[in-house]
Amino acid sequence: MAPSTTDVLLTDLHVSYVQKLGQNKDDLTYHLTSHLRLNAIYWGFTAVCILGRPDALDRDEMIAFVMSCWDEEAGAFGAHPDHDAHLLSTLSAIQILVMQDALDRLDVDRVVKFILSLQQPSGVFAGDKWGEVDTRFLYCAVNALSLLGRLDLLDKEKTVGYIERCRNYDGGFGNSIGAESHSAQVFVCVAALAILDRLDVVDVDTLAWWLSERQLPNGGLNGRPEKLEDVCYSFWVLSALSIINKVPWIDAEKLSSFILSAQDPESGGIADRPGDMVDVFHTLFGVAGLSILGYPGLVDLDPVYCMPANVIETRGLRKNWQALPRRQ
Amino acid sequence: MFWLIDRGGGGARLGAWRQRYGARPLRSAMHNVKRTRQTPEEREARKRKEQTKIEEFTSLSQTVLSKKKDGDWSQDAFNLTTRLLQVNPEFYTIWNYRREILINGTFAKSSPDEIKSVLTDELAMAMSALKAHPKVYWIWNHRRWCLENVPNVPGQESEPSHLGWKQSAWDRELFVVEKMLDTDPRNFHAWNYRRYVLARMPNAKPESAELAYTSRKIETNFSNFSAWHQRSKILTSLWAQGKLDEAKSREEEFELLRNAMYTDPNDQSVWMYHRWLVGTGGGKTILEREITAIQELLDEQPDSKWCMESIVHYKRLLVKSCADEVDVTSLLGECKELYKRLQELDPARRRRYQELAEEIDS
Numbered sequence: 001m002a003p004s005t006t007d008v009l010l011t012d013l014h015v016s017y018v019q020k021l022g023q024n025k026d027d028l029t030y031h032l033t034s035h036l037r038l039n040a041i042y043w044g045f046t047a048v049c050i051l052g053r054p055d056a057l058d059r060d061e062m063i064a065f066v067m068s069c070w071d072e073e074a075g076a077f078g079a080h081p082d083h084d085a086h087l088l089s090t091l092s093a094i095q096i097l098v099m100q101d102a103l104d105r106l107d108v109d110r111v112v113k114f115i116l117s118l119q120q121p122s123g124v125f126a127g128d129k130w131g132e133v134d135t136r137f138l139y140c141a142v143n144a145l146s147l148l149g150r151l152d153l154l155d156k157e158k159t160v161g162y163i164e165r166c167r168n169y170d171g172g173f174g175n176s177i178g179a180e181s182h183s184a185q186v187f188v189c190v191a192a193l194a195i196l197d198r199l200d201v202v203d204v205d206t207l208a209w210w211l212s213e214r215q216l217p218n219g220g221l222n223g224r225p226e227k228l229e230d231v232c233y234s235f236w237v238l239s240a241l242s243i244i245n246k247v248p249w250i251d252a253e254k255l256s257s258f259i260l261s262a263q264d265p266e267s268g269g270i271a272d273r274p275g276d277m278v279d280v281f282h283t284l285f286g287v288a289g290l291s292i293l294g295y296p297g298l299v300d301l302d303p304v305y306c307m308p309a310n311v312i313e314t315r316g317l318r319k320n321w322q323a324l325p326r327r328q
Numbered sequence: 329m330f331w332l333i334d335r336g337g338g339g340a341r342l343g344a345w346r347q348r349y350g351a352r353p354l355r356s357a358m359h360n361v362k363r364t365r366q367t368p369e370e371r372e373a374r375k376r377k378e379q380t381k382i383e384e385f386t387s388l389s390q391t392v393l394s395k396k397k398d399g400d401w402s403q404d405a406f407n408l409t410t411r412l413l414q415v416n417p418e419f420y421t422i423w424n425y426r427r428e429i430l431i432n433g434t435f436a437k438s439s440p441d442e443i444k445s446v447l448t449d450e451l452a453m454a455m456s457a458l459k460a461h462p463k464v465y466w467i468w469n470h471r472r473w474c475l476e477n478v479p480n481v482p483g484q485e486s487e488p489s490h491l492g493w494k495q496s497a498w499d500r501e502l503f504v505v506e507k508m509l510d511t512d513p514r515n516f517h518a519w520n521y522r523r524y525v526l527a528r529m530p531n532a533k534p535e536s537a538e539l540a541y542t543s544r545k546i547e548t549n550f551s552n553f554s555a556w557h558q559r560s561k562i563l564t565s566l567w568a569q570g571k572l573d574e575a576k577s578r579e580e581e582f583e584l585l586r587n588a589m590y591t592d593p594n595d596q597s598v599w600m601y602h603r604w605l606v607g608t609g610g611g612k613t614i615l616e617r618e619i620t621a622i623q624e625l626l627d628e629q630p631d632s633k634w635c636m637e638s639i640v641h642y643k644r645l646l647v648k649s650c651a652d653e654v655d656v657t658s659l660l661g662e663c664k665e666l667y668k669r670l671q672e673l674d675p676a677r678r679r680r681y682q683e684l685a686e687e688i689d690s
């Protein structure tokens with residue numbers, strides 16, 4: 001019996017789905033998501049790289065767009081031309097430029113100054129000058145500084161200290177001190193600690209237990225106890241598990257099937273769960289999850305940086321994470 | 329690199345917002361939207377319908393962004409940001425611009441009284457946005473900014489009433505966040521905001537009141553791990569300050585947990601909280617007593633994974649912490665037996681149980 005269409009990864013369809021994203025200008029959602037454009041390009045580009053098709057998107061056009069998002073006043077990137085600079089979009093811009101080997105286009109000194117200016121006395125980072133703080137922004141800063149080779153300028157003690165104070169008794173981490181553990185915040189904290197070579201802060205057995213309990217009977221993963229499954233948690237949970245070398249603590253086969261069942265077999269793309277509308281965010285995190293699970297034919301993903309592993313290796317930044325062996 | 333997007337809750341209110349502004353709520357545009365098949369004709373019709381909205385949105389965006397560039401801090405510009413944010417509450421640059429207008433335009437030429445009333449309107453505007461979009465970071469963020477900018481009452485510098493406006497604004501905020509948590513008791517934005525308000529409000533509420541709040545939340549629903557989590561933080565603080573008798577309070581928590589376990593032995597929240605509580609101290613007596621109590625539940629529910637998982641964890645804790653006072657060989661033998669059963673019962677996590685069992689042998 002032939003496998004049903006969603007038992008296998010529909011690589012070509014996903015690549016063409018990502019390619020078409022920039023051509024949806026007669027779609028209202030395209031315009032209503034302009035504040036996420038740079039992030040979306042990072043999601044789409046990383047997805048096609050992991051699918052083995054880095055040339056699917058035009059390099060010059062992409063770099064030109066990234067540079068058009070530069071906010072001259074702040075010295076960093078907004079998510080779209082004329083939008084304000086923010087750490088989230090700035091990290092996306094740097095990741096894209098690194099993947100395209102185009103960092104020479106960047107005023108590294110200025111952007112580093114912007115990033116460092118956002119660290120608070122507590123050690124956490126604000127996302128921009130308006131002051132919202134979150135361990136997400138701390139991760140953005142650490143990741144970006146590392147990619148730019150300027151980690152030596154960071155007060156590591158203070159940074160690690162903040163993460164340490166976000167750790168909960170369940171082994172997980174929240175978005176700020178006192179906050180409930182959440183898989184995505186676990187990812188940002190654990191990945192930042194990995195970059196800073198401070199994984200000793202993690203209580204590995206307790207955290208791996210909490211993470212493994214995110215898997216639900218249908219194979220999908222949730223973000224917190226007693227919540228519903230969602231494809232994007234395939235990445236948040238798996239990346240953290242692979243950084244602490246515990247991916248085998250969940251059922252890889254069931255999770256693979258869950259991710260595959262959330263594909264749109266007609267137009268490509270992956271949704272948050274089976275039967276829902278697809279989007280580029282879940283497409284990346286579905287593909288990223290499958291890569292960590294050793295799905296055949298995919299390119300290795302670095303779970304610390306969420307970028308292709310070879311890009312990170314070339315820069316000498318690879319940490320001691322472990323994914324499942326790639327199946328044939 | 330990414331947006332953390334949590335799901336669930338708040339969906340019911342979206343209809344009204346959509347009808348009013350004709351925009352698709354974005355956060356849910358990425359979550360929990362059913363895929364529907366459209367014929368080419370339907371797709372064309374939808375596109376034609378959307379065309380007008382696209383033109384309206386893009387031209388409004390361009391107008392507002394160019395006013396921002398020109399440093400236009402007029403009331404007219406402010407009103408346009410209201411319109412734009414109603415269509416797209418995630419447009420963070422526009423929230424930023426709105427604050428720039430308030431700071432440089434409005435506040436510069438207003439009395440403290442006027443500033444207070446502008447911020448009251450602003451909080452009301454953010455409230456209606458939050459009701460429709462309870463998980464948009466930028467709206468929560470804007471609320472914080474408003475709250476932090478409520479002025480002191482002028483002319484009463486040496487009086488306690490000096491902080492009057494601030495106090496009433498922050499008190500109201502606690503009420504607002506409770507409403508949000510009534511709608512979605514797991515909304516982590518709301519919980520984080522709640523902790524922020526509690527930590528910074530000018531007349532601080534006693535932590536015992538917060539403990540009572542978590543009791544109410546947990547009584548409504550034992551599965552509310554967010555409330556259990558909050559409770560663990562509050563108790564830790566109350567115990568450390570000596571405001572509660574630790575041993576007595578711990579016993580009350582065990583009692584509460586006992587009820588919850590028997591209500592639903594499969595609820596993770598309860599077991600995680602139990603693990604926290606056991607970890608706070610009490611030693612051999614409590615470990616042994618809890619093992620016995622859970623064993624009783626396991627005898628009634630012989631397939632309860634969480635009973636086994638907890639018993640095995642506590643038995644290993646016993647071995648680790650009081651090896652001289654317990655029968656190590658038989659306890660570890662029982663643990664290995666439990667790991668074997670857990671492997672059959674919970675195959676998804678088989679490897680974990682295997683590794684933990686091997687640890688005993690090595």
Ligand SMILES: [Zn+2]
Nearest residue numbers: 230231232272
């Ligand atoms: Zn998701």
